[in-house]
Amino acid sequence: MSERTSGDAPRSKAQGWRQHWFWWTVTLGALAPLAWLGWRAWQGALGVDPVNTINNETGRAALIVLFLSLACTPLNILFGLRKVLTVRKSLGLIAFVYAALHLANFIALDYAFAFDLILHDAVLTMPYILAGSLALLILAPLAITSTRGWMRRLGRNWKRLHQLVYVAGVLAVLHFLWQAKAAERDEPLLYAAVLTFLLLVRVPPVRHWLVMQRTRFHRHKLPLPRAVGQPKPAE
Amino acid sequence: MVKISPAEITPEHIFLNRRRFMAAAGMVAGSVALAACSPATLNRSEAPAANVEPALTVALGPDQLPAALAHAEPTAGAAQDELGDPLNTFHEITNYNNFYEFSTNKEAVASEAANFKPYPWQVAVTGLVNKPMTLSIEDIYRRYPQEERIYRLRCVEAWSMVIPWIGFPIAALLNDVEPKPEAKYVKFITVYRPEEMRGQRSAILEWPYQEGLRLDEAMHPLAILATGMYGKPLTNQQGAPVRLVVPWKYGFKSIKSVVTIELTDTIPATTWNTAAPHEYGFYANVNPQVDHPRWSQASERRIGETGRRDTLMFNGYEDEVAYLYEGMDLTRSF
Structure with missing residues (x-):
């Protein structure tokens, strides 16, 4: 299956910018919010409540980048854009970095390592904290096993393991939705809608139907429609 | 028949204009106090200006404020x-x-x-x-x-x-x-x-x-x-x-x-x-x-x-x- 080999960073510098501009642009783009946050932290320009600013921006970035990573496969299914599959892994890893920073901010700056309070406040009274923590707990092993070596070692289980990313996505959206006030649910609901769409595209009958539509549409361009699950032609 | 309250009938732009008008009246009332306004604005708002306290300026100066706020x-x-x-x-x-x-x-x-x-x-x-x-x-x-x-x-x-x-x-x-x-x-x-x-x-x-x-x-x-x-x-x-x-x-x-x-x-x-x-x-x-x-x-x-x-x-x-x-x-x- 194409997932096995497509998510990697460029292997050789010799292949050059021409081949990897897309990977670099997307990867650096996904890291830009972090750079911007870091710059303002350095300048002391994170607003009246820097803890809240860091919390909001890392949380939002984690969700959006995770969704971009989840959008790669649907984009390929819908439009046959195989190039987007090359950024899936780096997007997933960057989403994990944002989520980890989000939690680190919560523990270190918001609660200043008062673990008794964290236990009381977060775990016992805030279900959305549990959902968020669980999402991060799922993303961590996925980040660790994202390397080529782990892929080889885990074999077909690698894919099974990494399908947990969908669970993490759902938990992350729940986390965002549950903490929002009634008056502020538009954004989390939009994320929920996007996630639903991204997951729907993967449901085998839907996916199959979409691929059929695409290949029919492009028949005059593509000599042979590639069936779902069949390996890509060698690059 | 569906009953409609008068408030629902008033078109929004008229309602909004009335608001702006009132605000303008307030501005002018302030200008009167400052004795530094153009005659044109004064004339247009004579009537409503009478309804508002004339001692107000838009930005209250220290002389209008109690000492605690000045x-x-x-x-x-x-x-x-x-x-x-x-x-x-x-x-x-x-x-x-x-x-x-x-x-x-x-x-x-x-x-x-x-x-x-x-x-x-x-x-x-x-x-x-x-x-x-x-x-x-x-x-x-x-x-x-x-x-x-x-x-x-x-x-x-x-x-x-x-x-x-x-x-x-x-x-x-x-x-x-x-x-x-x-x-x-x-x-x-x-x-x-x-x-x-x-x-x-x-x-x-x-x-x-x-x-x-x-x-x-x-x-x-x-x-x-x-x-x-x-x-x-x-x-x-x-x-x-x-x-x-x-x-x-x-x-x-x-x-x-x-x-x-x-x-x-x-x-x-x-x-x-x-x-x-x-x-x-x-x-x-x-x-x-x-x-x-x-x-x-x-x-x-x-x-x-x-x-x-x-x-x-x-x-x-x-x-x-x-x-x-x-x-x-x-x-x-x-």
Whole structure:
């Protein structure tokens, strides 16, 4: 299956910018919010409540980048854009970095390592904290096993393991939705809608139907429609 | 046949124009006081200008303000509250505001509120009283000595500040209108100006914002109507020109930009209670033992600090106000 080999960073510098501009642009783009946050932290320009600013921006970035990573496969299914599959892994890893920073901010700056309070406040009274923590707990092993070596070692289980990313996505959206006030649910609901769409595209009958539509549409361009699950032609 | 109220028939643009017209009238009234206006503007607004207090300018100068509010630079009588915690800065207090009439983004409220016009301003005190009154903001300055109150503000979102308000006990005003014996509650209403308050143009909450207190709560000497902060008149984002401050309750009880104070015999509907009754009660007393359904109220973060501090019962005003709630189950009456 194409997932096995497509998510990697460029292997050789010799292949050059021409081949990897897309990977670099997307990867650096996904890291830009972090750079911007870091710059303002350095300048002391994170607003009246820097803890809240860091919390909001890392949380939002984690969700959006995770969704971009989840959008790669649907984009390929819908439009046959195989190039987007090359950024899936780096997007997933960057989403994990944002989520980890989000939690680190919560523990270190918001609660200043008062673990008794964290236990009381977060775990016992805030279900959305549990959902968020669980999402991060799922993303961590996925980040660790994202390397080529782990892929080889885990074999077909690698894919099974990494399908947990969908669970993490759902938990992350729940986390965002549950903490929002009634008056502020538009954004989390939009994320929920996007996630639903991204997951729907993967449901085998839907996916199959979409691929059929695409290949029919492009028949005059593509000599042979590639069936779902069949390996890509060698690059 | 479907019944339609007259308010629904008035086309919005006429309604809005009327608002603008009134605002312009206020501007001119101010200009009259300054004796520096063009004849053209004067002529056009002679009639409405007669309805407004002529002693107002759009930006109140030190000569129109009580001494407590006439400072050019932020100033406070003390550097800390009675518990020894430092005041939050003027910048922090005026750039971190929950005022959904302007924006749900606390740090965007200040700029969104820049075009709000708090002068001229009138507050109607009505309902179950013997002497209903309508007070202009200058009447309020004139009648009630303005004093500084350094209070903690605890937001229901679990952050807090220490703020040097300027204001006066609302009890003084309530005594002046002479509540009737059957008056049990006080209802407060924020101004409704969707043309100046963009948040009011969307249905995120029911507008205008409405709050309420039991009459004995409102009569408590710690409950004030604030007109200023740090020795200056309230900024728009803080609820200019006059707002409620009830320091032992979560911040959303301290309604901003008040135009109506009405005494009632039934418990008033309050905006957040209407929006989410299981999350926001009528009392909304700061209480570390009663959690919000979705988060803990046991701790809070002071703006400007990292780490948490314990939330105090009644926000640290327990000795002063606890008697108001004797015998009540605060878990149920939250």
